[in-house]
Amino acid sequence: METHIILLVGSILLSGGCIGLMIVRLTNPFFQGVGWLGASFASGALAAVVFAVVVDQGKGFLLLVADALILLAFVLLHVCFLELSESESIVPRLGIALLIAQVLSYFFYLHAHELRQLSAVTLGLLVAVQASESALLLKNTNQKGMDAPVWFNIALLLGFAAFNLVRSAIVLVVGTSASPQLPNPLQATAAVVFLGAGIGLGFGVFWMGGHQIRQKLEHLASIDPLTGIYNRRSFIALCEQELLRTSRSGEVFSLIMFDLDHFKKINDRYGHRAGDQVLCAVVEKLRNSVRNIDIVGRWGGEEFVALLPKANSDAALIVARRLRHHVDSIAMANPKMREIEGESAITITLSIGVATYFGHDPTITIHDLLHQCDSAMYQAKADGRNRIVAVDSQLALSH
Numbered sequence: 001m002e003t004h005i006i007l008l009v010g011s012i013l014l015s016g017g018c019i020g021l022m023i024v025r026l027t028n029p030f031f032q033g034v035g036w037l038g039a040s041f042a043s044g045a046l047a048a049v050v051f052a053v054v055v056d057q058g059k060g061f062l063l064l065v066a067d068a069l070i071l072l073a074f075v076l077l078h079v080c081f082l083e084l085s086e087s088e089s090i091v092p093r094l095g096i097a098l099l100i101a102q103v104l105s106y107f108f109y110l111h112a113h114e115l116r117q118l119s120a121v122t123l124g125l126l127v128a129v130q131a132s133e134s135a136l137l138l139k140n141t142n143q144k145g146m147d148a149p150v151w152f153n154i155a156l157l158l159g160f161a162a163f164n165l166v167r168s169a170i171v172l173v174v175g176t177s178a179s180p181q182l183p184n185p186l187q188a189t190a191a192v193v194f195l196g197a198g199i200g201l202g203f204g205v206f207w208m209g210g211h212q213i214r215q216k217l218e219h220l221a222s223i224d225p226l227t228g229i230y231n232r233r234s235f236i237a238l239c240e241q242e243l244l245r246t247s248r249s250g251e252v253f254s255l256i257m258f259d260l261d262h263f264k265k266i267n268d269r270y271g272h273r274a275g276d277q278v279l280c281a282v283v284e285k286l287r288n289s290v291r292n293i294d295i296v297g298r299w300g301g302e303e304f305v306a307l308l309p310k311a312n313s314d315a316a317l318i319v320a321r322r323l324r325h326h327v328d329s330i331a332m333a334n335p336k337m338r339e340i341e342g343e344s345a346i347t348i349t350l351s352i353g354v355a356t357y358f359g360h361d362p363t364i365t366i367h368d369l370l371h372q373c374d375s376a377m378y379q380a381k382a383d384g385r386n387r388i389v390a391v392d393s394q395l396a397l398s399h
Contacts, residue, residue: 004052006188010195011048017202018042030213036080036090037205043073044198051191063116064106067123070194071102074130077201081134081153084208085141094133098126117171124168131161145215149207156204160197224298226276227283235297239307239366243357246309250359254316256306257373258323258352261385263302266346274332278348281330289323305373313356313390320352320388349386353377356391 021038024031047069050062075095082090102122109118135157142150167190174186222234230238239255246253260266260282267275279302286296286304295307308316331345353376355369372391380387 006191006195007048007052010191011045011052013195014041014045014048014198017199018045021202030216031209032086032212033080033084033205033209036076036083037202040073040076040080041198041202043069043076044194047073048191048195063119064103067106067119068099068102071099071123071126071130073198074127074134075099077205078130078134078137080205081137084205084212085137085143087137087141095130098130102126120171121168124164124171128161128164128168131157131164135161143212143215146208146211149204149211152207153201153204156197156200160193163193227280227298229283229286229304230295230297232297232299235295235299235305235307236366236370238295238297239370242307242309243364243366243369246357246359247362251310252312252356252358254308254311254313254354254356255369255373256308256316256320256323256352256354257299257370257377258304258320258350259377259381260302261349261351261381266348270346274346278330278332278346281332282327282348282350285326285330286323289319289326294319303377305370311356313354316354316356317388317390320354320390324350324352324386324388351377351380351385352388353380354388354390 018038018041021034021041025035025038028034047066050066050069053062075092075098078092078095079090082092105122106119109115109122112118135154138150138154138157167186170186222230224231242253245251260278263275263278266278283296283298283304286306290296290306290308293309294311295309297305297307299305306319308319311319327348327350330348333345353373355373355376357364357369376389376391380389383389
């Protein structure tokens with residue numbers, strides 16, 4: 001099959017891909033990078049058409065246009081990866097420099113007898129540099145849970161870069177076909193590899209985008225939107241994992257559950273916006289009170305929970321006291337100071353329940369432990385609020 005036929009078929013495939021990608025981008029704005037991938041396919045499709053003309057007609061200004069379009073396609077692909085990796089800037093500085101170098105090299109070679117050969121060598125080197133930069137970007141910005149699609153793209157990019165380096169070396173040594181009507185096998189091979197790399201990387205981008213959307217949906221499904229901590233369902237799932245682990249190892253862990261005292265009065269008196277601000281302030285103090293390995297969540301309304309791995313009852317009481325002390329220090333400005341005289345700040349107190357699992361008890365479920373913790377918290381409320389009650393010792397500590 002002649003090279004120009006391969007190029008025209010490739011142009012049709014890339015054009016169809018471009019149209020499909022643009023439709024996806026317009027109908028799904030959350031699919032990052034697709035718009036730039038479509039632009040890359042469009043540039044590649046135009047490059048294939050121009051290359052087909054160059055093959056039939058020989059050298060000329062079209063050679064510069066074709067080379068610039070194929071390099072632009074990979075620069076736009078790099079922008080696609082920048083957007084996928086959520087980089088602060090999506091300006092392809094190196095890519096712009098490579099495009100400028102491509103144009104300048106053409107005019108430098110313009111009067112050279114081996115223009116086609118030198119242009120092919122330069123294009124191969126510049127495309128290899130751009131592909132390598134994209135591979136390095138993906139490696140450095142690899143997100144958790146994205147290993148498979150990221151390394152798939154890296155492998156394609158590095159393989160494509162290596163092919164271009166080898167192709168440039170062969171062209172430099174052997175040269176290009178003397179007859180445009182009988183192109184050498186290297187030209188046909190290059191056309192197939194360029195097309196295959198484009199389609200493969202397009203698949204890789206969709207693979208990465210799909211993983212990103214799934215991770216974001218999982219994040220939204222597991223995180224409380226107001227406070228940014230785990231919701232009830234996700235917290236229970238994490239507790240079950242910890243119970244399974246500790247039931248095998250014999251280690252201990254503790255649970256803390258607390259409720260904001262008289263929170264309904266805060267909402268009624270100062271408004272729900274002020275109530276939300278209070279909840280966020282308490283969560284900030286909760287984060288500051290626990291360790292890095294501890295897990296915090298919103299149980300519902302004004303109730304919050306914390307899982308303390310490897311913490312016995314004494315350690316859990318230390319955390320509970322620290323939390324209570326930190327929350328006592330909150331003094332939020334009264335948003336209705338003019339309407340409610342004599343109250344310059346909103347103060348918050350907590351009723352806290354603590355339960356501890358001592359390991360090696362297969363009869364206890366996580367729901368049993370959470371129920372114990374909940375009962376201890378309500379015991380703290382019944383005893384006058386602003387207290388800590390631990391289930392194992394029934395020790396109540398007043399303010």
